[in-house]
Amino acid sequence: MSERLPINIEKSNELITLTQGKIHSVTNKLEAQLNFQTMMANWYGDEDNIIDISLWLYTATEFDSVKVQFHDTHELKHFSDDVFSIFTPVHGGGLNCYIMITEAELTLVAKHPKVLLPLLTTKLTKVLGLIAKQLAYPELP
Numbered sequence: 001m002s003e004r005l006p007i008n009i010e011k012s013n014e015l016i017t018l019t020q021g022k023i024h025s026v027t028n029k030l031e032a033q034l035n036f037q038t039m040m041a042n043w044y045g046d047e048d049n050i051i052d053i054s055l056w057l058y059t060a061t062e063f064d065s066v067k068v069q070f071h072d073t074h075e076l077k078h079f080s081d082d083v084f085s086i087f088t089p090v091h092g093g094g095l096n097c098y099i100m101i102t103e104a105e106l107t108l109v110a111k112h113p114k115v116l117l118p119l120l121t122t123k124l125t126k127v128l129g130l131i132a133k134q135l136a137y138p139e140l141p
Contacts, residue, residue, distance in 0.1 A: 005035045006043070006050050009124070011057040018059070018106055019116060026117050027057075030124060038128065041138045052094040053131065055124060063100035079130045095135075097127060 009027040016023055044050050058066060067084060070076060074086045082100035101123075109116045125140065132139055 004052070005031060007031060007035050007038060007053045007055065007128075009034075009055045009057065012059065012062050014059050014062060015057055015101060019109060019113075022113060022116060023057075023120075026120055029117070030120055033121075034124060034128060037125075037140045038137075041132075041140050043132075043137050051135065053128075054094070054096045055127065056096060056098045057101055057120075058098065059106065060100055060103055063098060066098055077134065079127065083127055083130070085131070085134075095131065097131065099123065099127060 009031050011023050011027055019026075038044070056066075063082070067076070070086060077085045077087070079085065079097075082102060083097065085095055085097040088094045088096065105119060109119065128140060131137070
């Protein structure tokens with residue numbers, strides 16, 4: 001049985017289809033990389049208070065739908081037009097962060113599939129930087 005890492009990346013079925021499944025290997029690599037970077041930045045110094053962070057990737061249409069779904073029932077923290085988060089204080093806490101992959105980004109990836117990794121690396125690293133500020137965690141290396 002394997003333990004879940006503190007940071008995990010979830011992707012919508014629509015993104016999986018639009019990227020012809022390539023998003024699986026990209027997000028697996030990024031999960032490992034981001035967990036390592038946050039460990040090196042000492043985000044997990046207190047093992048009793050490790051926060052689980054789920055990064056949810058959606059298309060623009062899905063993102064808007066999720067935002068509407070949570071708007072009335074949760075306190076949303078907006079980082080930007082394409083990123084919001086919800087903190088759930090259960091068992092040490094969990095942070096769900098919802099990230100839109102814009103139409104322009106999807107068009108770029110469709111034309112140049114190799115752009116998917118650097119695009120998501122940049123986008124998710126920025127999001128973790130915003131999360132670090134929100135939680136008063138050290139910056140990523």
